[in-house]
Amino acid sequence: MQSVDKLSVKRNRIIIISLILLTVLATLATAFIISKKTGKASDYVFGEQALKINGKMVETSIFLDEKNIFFDRNKGNSALMQKTDEEINDLILEEVIKKVLADNYFYNESGYKVTQKEIDDYYNKYVKPSLEGSGGEGSSISEGLDYKSEAEYKKDVELYLLKLKSVPSIAKEYGISLDENDFNNKYDEYTKKYKDMPKSIHPKDEYKKMLLVREFSISxxxxxxxxxxxxxAEIEIIEPSLKAYRLYKNEEYSKAADEYQKAYKQYRLTFYQDKEKECRSKE
Structure with missing residues (x-):
């Protein structure tokens, strides 16, 4: 977890984390659905037309972002290397579901809104200086994510500001709070650390909200x-291979077999034929 003073707006994340460029592991894992017998990768784009939440199709870009974040966070994880493609896809699917549910709450259910002036002010004060090479938070925002425009940065600024407004009350509801003496000491340390960049220092009340966001996100x-x-929420997994494995994991073998059959018809990978046979034998 990065230091609180560098907490910044990350694309579609409730936990504000610092990402670095994708490793070779992520590159090698681009083709997720692979037949163990044929060795041929499917032409299926991971996350494309794969999931609906509350009747709305989840964008492919969200799956790709979560895939990148997942591999970056787990690089060097030897246990992960032992998992199958299906297991890894299912883990990423779960992160996508959590991310969409959380974002929907912040945007549509929290009761809070963010003005364009608030977004512009935060961007100009904390993000833009870094992009121009003069310190700030922009560099940590851009690491590992492909921001193509200022508008994309500002979209994530909006989400982060919504979290700063919403999460403190949620944290309080779940019994998470900050010791005042400990907080005061941390803020003093923070301001001393950035005394040479006073314009980049967050106000004390905002810094407290940032700490609460972090504490809640790691609890x-x-x-x-x-x-x-x-x-x-109404969650519907549409893509057959993802749906099949989720059913298989839940020991719903008859339904899983039907989905593996659909996956084979769509991708023509013998792996799915084998999985269908395995499920039929367990019915």
Whole structure:
């Protein structure tokens, strides 16, 4: 986890994390659905027309961002290397679901809005200086993510500002708070560290909200909150190979076999034929 003073707006993430360029592992994993017998990668684009939440199709770009983040966070993870493509895809699918549920809450259910002036002011004060080579938060925003325009940066600034407004009350609801003495000490350390860049220092009340966002994001209460959102959402996995494995994992073998059959018809990979046979044998 990066230091709080560098917490910045990350594309589509409830946890504000610093990403670096994708590793060779991510490059090699671009083709996710591979037949173990033929060795031929499918022409399927991961996440394309794959998932609906509350009746809305989830954009492919969200899957690709979450895939990049997943591999960056897990580079060097030997346990991950032992997992199958299906297991990895399912883990990424779960991150996509969590991300979409959280973002939907911040934008549509939190009751908070962010003005264009707030977005522009935050961008100009904390993000733009870094992009121009004079310090600030922009460099940590852009690492690992392909921002093509100022508008894309500002879209994530909007999301982060919504989190700063929303998360403190959620954290309080779940019993997460900051010790005042500890907070004051941390803020003093923070201001001393950046005393040569006073314009880049966040106000004390804003810094406190940033700390609460971080504390909530690394607590076990985050998943409790996300499960509450999930219980009220309509989640439909459409892409057959993703749906098949989720059913297989839940030991719904008859339904899984039907989805593996669909996956084979769509991609013509013998791996899915083998998985269908395995499921039929377990019915």
């Amino acid at each position: 076990d209460k985050l998943n409790t909150w996300l499960e509450k959102l999930r219980s009220k």
